[in-house]
Amino acid sequence: MEKESKSLFQPIRLEFQSRRSPLISRRGMVATSQPLAVAAGLEILSTGGNAADAAVATAAALNVTEPVSTGIGGDCFALYFEAGSNRISALNGSGRAPYSLTLERLEREGLLENLPPFHPYTVTVPGACAGWCDLVSRHGRLGMEKVLAPAIRLAEEGFPVAPITAFAWKLGLERQLRSALGGMELTLQGRAPRPGEIFRNPGLAATFKKVAEGGKKAFYQGEIAASIAETVQSAGGCLSIEDLAAHYSTWPEPISVTYRDLRIWECPPNGQGLAALLALKILEGFDVQDLRPLSAGRLHLEVEALRLAFADARWYVADPEAIHVPVEALLSNAYAAERRRLIDPGKAAQTFHNGAPVSGSDTVYLSVVDERGNACSFINSNYMGFGTGIVPPGWGFSLQNRGYNFSLDAAHPNALAPGKRPYHTIIPAMATRPDNSLFASFGVMGGFMQPQGHLQVVVALADDRLDPQTALDRPRFCLVDGTPDSRLALETGIPDRIMTQLAEMGHRVSMVTGQDRAVFGRGQIIVRDEQNGVLWGGSDPRADGCVMSVA
Numbered sequence: 170m171e172k173e174s175k176s177l178f179q180p181i182r183l184e185f186q187s188r189r190s191p192l193i194s195r196r197g198m199v200a201t202s203q204p205l206a207v208a209a210g211l212e213i214l215s216t217g218g219n220a221a222d223a224a225v226a227t228a229a230a231l232n233v234t235e236p237v238s239t240g241i242g243g244d245c246f247a248l249y250f251e252a253g254s255n256r257i258s259a260l261n262g263s264g265r266a267p268y269s270l271t272l273e274r275l276e277r278e279g280l281l282e283n284l285p286p287f288h289p290y291t292v293t294v295p296g297a298c299a300g301w302c303d304l305v306s307r308h309g310r311l312g313m314e315k316v317l318a319p320a321i322r323l324a325e326e327g328f329p330v331a332p333i334t335a336f337a338w339k340l341g342l343e344r345q346l347r348s349a350l351g352g353m354e355l356t357l358q359g360r361a362p363r364p365g366e367i368f369r370n371p372g373l374a375a376t377f378k379k380v381a382e383g384g385k386k387a388f389y390q391g392e393i394a395a396s397i398a399e400t401v402q403s404a405g406g407c408l409s410i411e412d413l414a415a416h417y418s419t420w421p422e423p424i425s426v427t428y429r430d431l432r433i434w435e436c437p438p439n440g441q442g443l444a445a446l447l448a449l450k451i452l453e454g455f456d457v458q459d460l461r462p463l464s465a466g467r468l469h470l471e472v473e474a475l476r477l478a479f480a481d482a483r484w485y486v487a488d489p490e491a492i493h494v495p496v497e498a499l500l501s502n503a504y505a506a507e508r509r510r511l512i513d514p515g516k517a518a519q520t521f522h523n524g525a526p527v528s529g530s531d532t533v534y535l536s537v538v539d540e541r542g543n544a545c546s547f548i549n550s551n552y553m554g555f556g557t558g559i560v561p562p563g564w565g566f567s568l569q570n571r572g573y574n575f576s577l578d579a580a581h582p583n584a585l586a587p588g589k590r591p592y593h594t595i596i597p598a599m600a601t602r603p604d605n606s607l608f609a610s611f612g613v614m615g616g617f618m619q620p621q622g623h624l625q626v627v628v629a630l631a632d633d634r635l636d637p638q639t640a641l642d643r644p645r646f647c648l649v650d651g652t653p654d655s656r657l658a659l660e661t662g663i664p665d666r667i668m669t670q671l672a673e674m675g676h677r678v679s680m681v682t683g684q685d686r687a688v689f690g691r692g693q694i695i696v697r698d699e700q701n702g703v704l705w706g707g708s709d710p711r712a713d714g715c716v717m718s719v720a
Contacts, residue, residue, distance in 0.1 A: 194718030209319035229320035252542035262300020289406025345558025372565025465670035517675030615690030617651025637694035637707030
């Protein structure tokens with residue numbers, strides 16, 4: 170029995186007043202929201218692994234140290250930059266809806282408008298395990314046994330829980346784990362771990378050992394799959410062992426636009442990276458670099474560009490295997506110009522609707538760059554913290570609730586259908602120079618904050634020439650629910666007079682402080698100097714993590 174311990178220090182107040190300098194190094198770098206996960210990635214780089222190997226090692230260690238955000242029971246996406254060829258590949262590691270889950274079934278059960286957020290019907294096939302294995306198989310140098318070794322050790326020996334993670338764990342206990350089938354397995358005798366307490370997860374270690382020995386087949390076709398299916402069905406869902414066995418990752422072509430002298434890359438739909446590119450494409454037509462950073466004039470243009478982008482993304486982002494998504498038309502110069510004309514530089518629009526470019530027509534993020542210049546921008550999520558909070562007994566991970574993002578409107582492109590992937594919020598990003606060399610591997614996690622964070626980071630890097638850490642330290646804004654008419658949240662650090670000016674322009678504005686600043690996401694950036702290969706890294710002050718380099 171674990172001995173209950175008291176925290177050594179008083180509970181933290183999240184004021185975010187400390188200062189960090191960017192980390193500068195040459196021999197490889199890892200940035201993410203948990204230092205122990207950073208250490209796992211560095212261990213793999215130090216023993217001969219590359220950016221792909223280190224990314225998966227870091228993701229697995231994050232599952233151990235930050236289960237409130239991520240895990241093998243969720244999904245993943247990645248962008249991989251291959252040094253030498255300067256080619257970027259995109260991995261879609263998201264899962265599909267159960268084949269027996271239909272709109273007609275939901276209608277018979279009285280679920281007409283939306284699925285409840287933690288309902289077992291929101292459990293889609295966990296795509297992360299296949300994504301991890303496929304990334305290492307295609308781009309890595311080591312096998313899964315070596316890649317998962319640091320995470321297995323962490324899970325078996327235990328780790329001290331970090332402060333922000335402990336805070337989120339306590340919220341997740343009340344929101345999901347306490348009422349979800351098996352959820353109490355991710356607690357310490359029915360309570361959330363406190364900052365500095367040791368948490369061990371032998372069940373997750375057993376899961377990782379199975380995958381290390383048998384690859385993705387051990388997860389999707391063995392006893393783990395049987396336990397997942399049985400648990401979901403016992404909770405009232407319909408995910409089956411056949412759904413799990415049928416899962417596969419995809420390698421779509423990444424999508425991109427130019428912004429100033431950079432090309433910004435995202436994964437294509439069903440991810441919402443399209444929203445970031447749409448907004449940047451619109452914003453590029455304004456001279457925002459001539460406006461003061463964090464001024465009302467600049468923030469207004471950024472916000473309005475994002476409102477337009479969300480209007481399109483909330484309609485067009487859907488599973489491209491189920492419906493045509495007109496990405497090329499949406500990202501065309503002509504369409505950007507058409508949408509840009511809808512922005513009044515001095516006044517907020519009351520609402521924006523999606524356009525027609527053709528006729529008829531919480532999460533963890535990590536970035537790794539190795540000493541050879543390979544880079545991996547990687548994101549993994551359960552969605553809404555612990556996801557559904559449902560835990561297959563003895564395996565140490567919770568199952569995602571990504572299916573909550575399906576529309577229940579049969580006419581919507583993102584309508585729920587058997588075997589279909591839902592609108593996905595998690596998005597990794599990269600930026601390259603005109604000669605196709607790597608400029609940056611970056612991302613900002615946090616639901617619908619993610620494309621907004623990407624835009625704000627890109628503006629900081631491209632327009633203001635900030636270093637990665639300063640770019641992440643800058644106060645942010647957030648359209649809270651990712652819709653065109655969303656309330657606009659401003660982070661403490663943006664002057665009150667700016668909030669007043671934005672309100673006078675017609676924005677519904679509020680200032681956000683303390684723990685609520687989680688709404689602004691958590692980012693990581695690694696920039697590579699093409700002249701000498703020096704890496705510049707930054708890690709978000711809103712998280713427990715850091716950026717570190719190989720010694």
